[in-house]
Amino acid sequence: MKVAVLTFPGSNCDYDLYHAVKQVGGEPVWRWHRDRGLDGMDAVLLPGGFSYGDYLRAGAIARFSPIMEDVRDFAERGGPVVGICNGFQILCEAGLLPGALIRNESLRFQSEDCLLRVERTDTVFTSEYEKGQMLRIPLAHAEGNYRADQETLDRLEGEGLVLFRYVDETGATTREANPNGSLNNIAGIVNPAGNVMGMMPHPERAMESLLGSADGLAVFTSLVSSLAPAG
């Protein structure tokens, strides 16, 4: 299973993603932002970081990288695409996911563990989780405050497109559990077709119990098992 890991100027989680793909038995393949072509790839990952220094808006310049045209074609053909942190911001700027990520309500760069609740398990990104499962996963961002207009928000909620929410220890979506001010405590969403996912927290930094948490592992095992040939 070949998984393209994109690198933009300023990406800094690309090696973590590369390692995560290897750890779950996939074959990671580097793709520089100026490369073209995703033929033969089974999935595409957009890493976290600070592409183009977050100038103008986070992800606003990276979305015009040459490789992004191929990512759009790949997504339109139904190929699975995951954007984490800055990758999520790029997917929103590119219009592959709805909404936008603005400055955290705190105005601070938040770097901490957060608790997430898994909202859906019938997607290629979450099939190895239990519905309602709580995950402890690190986050690290300054622009993670998810915003969308009311119509978009209603559609996200109505069609069940929210995959992860920030919650407290009891699993409740409280204001205190919300690290950045995101509407409805949204931490991750999927497109209506179910093949493009974006999330702000970093599952690729929660792959080993020895290093604090392995709660992110199932994002990658879900993806691999969905791509593995049946039987």
Added chain:
Amino acid sequence: MAHYRIEIRVTPRPGILDPQGKAIHHSLQNLGWTAVEDVRVGKAIHVEMDADSAEAARSEAEAMCRKLLANPVTEDFEVYQVEEA
């Protein structure tokens, strides 16, 4: 062809939370400007370019805003000034 200086203003859309504006508002109040009711923070972007006319320069600037300079989900834009230089 003439040379134009263009000023573009990009501001958070009404109803969109503006954490920077809120923080500055709070700070101004603490400094004694208690009459301040609201603060919103945007960006001014200055572009210089050659164009056939002021109208052409303006319409190019609007196209830039739609494609790159503003995010329609969270921001409004205005081509505030087009000045022949």
